[in-house]
Amino acid sequence: MDYPVAETGRAVVSCLIKSLVIPRPIAWITSMSAQGCINAASFSFFNMMGDNPPVVAVGFSHRLLRNTAQNIMETGAFVINLVTEETAQVMNWTSLPVPADVNEMEMFGLQARASAHVAPPQIAQAPVSLECSLLETVNTGQEQILMVGRVIALRIEDALIQDAAKDYIKEDAFRPIARMGGSGTYSRTTDTFVMERPVLPQS
Ligand SMILES: Cc1cc2nc3c(=O)[nH]c(=O)nc-3n(C[C@H](O)[C@H](O)[C@H](O)COP(=O)(O)O)c2cc1C
Secondary structure, eight states: OOOGGGGSOHHHHHHHHHSSSSEEOOOOEHHHHHHOOOEEEEOOOOEEETTEEEEEEEEGGGGGHHHHHHHHHHHHHEEEEEEEEEGGGHHHHTOOOOOTTTTHHHHTTEEEOOOSSSSEEEEESSSOOOOEEEEEEEEEESSSEEEEEEEEEEEEEEGOOOGGGGGGBBBEEEEOEEOOEEETTTEEEEOOOOOOOOOOOOO
């Protein structure tokens, strides 16, 4: 089957593409309004887009354009907290559409840890937090808005760190989760395999 986007219903394209580009990591974003109101919410249109400098991209639905996107536009800063099996349930609660002046961190018992370089706090229950500054906002002319951020600091829980010879991070202890297609389906990151990059023979 061929699905030209312009001739396919919006809902069908949305369902299809969300079921095809999987798994998607989840950015659990903390942000702060110009007035100092803190916000936390979940975003799976998210990934890192490069490592030098480290950059990330997050997609916001204009239809839902709510507190997080508004805060980032106002202040230019945000924190991406990575979601693990332990924090999956509370991450899900923070996706509720609560008013801008309600702090989801307080509402759902999340502890705030001060960030070192940006105003929004980190979520202390998350083992990894990436402090980011807004590089660019891309308007698609339709429902979706894309924000590209530069990662300016990484905070990693000590228990996850191992030596460089083992790729720095203990993946078994980290256990991040990701979003699959279909409503409410997630994946773990524990079923992995190793494949070395090929090299051209010297001759
Ligand atoms: C796992 C998960 C992933 C989500 N991904 C996105 C996303 O990528 N973009 C988006 O606009 N909303 C996404 N949502 C919905 C937002 O979390 C929801 O609209 C939230 O209320 C936005 O909060 P805010 O108003 O505080 O920014 C997602 C929700 C969940 C549970």
